[in-house]
Amino acid sequence: MDKIDGIRAFVAVVDAGSFTRAGTRLGISNKLVSKYVAALEGQQGVTLLNRTTRSLSLTPAGERYLAAARRVLAAVEELDGQASAEEGALTGRLRVTAPVTFGEMFVTVLTRDFTHAHPALNIDLHLSDRYVDLAAEGFDLALRIGQLPDSSLISRRVGQAEAWVVASPAYLASRPRPTHPEALRDHVCIRDSNAQNPGRAAFLVEGKVISVPLPGQITVNSAQAVRELVLTGEGIALIPSFVVAHDVAEGRLERLMADYQRPRLDIQALYLPQPFMPPRLSAYLEHLRAKLTPLLKAPPPDS
Structure with a gap:
């Protein structure tokens, strides 16, 4: 067995979660996948995978070996890719x-x-x-939106978006319409936990950046889920414009305080x-x- 075949089979099993799915991904039988992984373990003198009738899991040695195995496969693919790239x-x-x-x-x-x-x-x-x-x-x-923590990853901006403050007509019919960022303190806010600080929002007021609290009972890690809650009148929220632009255009949501600028959201691509x-x-x-x-x-x- 070529050692690269064993490494490729091992990584495929980890990614796919089973020998059968790994075989489908590699275009070989699950028995051959199992044979390759067993041979690799024999060559390395360690057990890489814990096997039961219902599940697979990495051993401590397997966890250490996996990162190196991915680097090896990436290097092999790169050699192949360079040759192909020269031909377009x-x-x-x-x-x-x-x-x-x-x-x-x-x-x-x-x-x-x-x-x-x-x-x-x-x-x-x-x-x-x-x-x-x-x-x-x-x-x-990895594609990520907004301010990122310090990282050893390389980042490139591939676009920008903005977050709009929006609410439904039904919500606004029963509460004073906020006309200044500070008024958000007195409203029910639906928070998106994907934001760097879900409980606060920054606005540019008279040339200065201010941070205001966003009080509310519900915080959820999905912009679409936040949108659905706002559509049903549960509160006000800051949502990326690309998620709610159609709702605003059709009148299902209203954009609030558009005159107060907010920091734009960088859409970044990150790689090692x-x-x-x-x-x-x-x-x-x-x-x-x-x-x-x-x-x-x-x-x-x-x-």
Whole structure:
């Protein structure tokens, strides 16, 4: 057995969660996958996977080996990718993670268009609002919105958005309409826990940035969930404009305090430092930068 085959099988089993699904992903039988992993464990002299009839899990040795195995596979793919890039073709696989709502609205479409242009390339798109560990989980790229904590990752801005203060006509009919950011103190606010500080919001007032509290009982980690609660009159919220632009245009929601500017939300692509960026990754990044901004500025699609 080629050792690379064993490493590839081991990583596929971890990512797929079973030998059968790993075999499907690799195009070989689950028995051959099991044989490759067992042979790799024999060569290394350690057990990498705990196997039961119902589940698989990494051993401590397997956890340590996984990160190195991903680096080896990335290097092998890079060698293949360089040769293909010289001939103008992008090959291999990209693993990309993005926030759920933003991914559903934009990244899925952009990824589809990119794969249509590069049919030999495979992209595994994972939508999640949690902060994925690129190195530990084997992702090539993460798309994130807003201010980011200090990180060793390389970041490139691929677009910008803004958060609007919105409420439903029903909510505003029963409460004083807020005309100044400080008035949010007296309202029920639905908070998005994806924000850096869900309980407060910054506004530019008379040339100075002020931070106001957002009191409320409900905090949820989904912009779409916040939108649904606001639509039903549960409160006021700050929601990315691309999520609620159509609701505002159709009158289901009202934008409040538009004259008070808020910090714009950077949409950033993050990836691990590396001596040579794979051509497929750099091409995908350029595709996002070129295509995302026009989509964000386009009129909201019909419902």
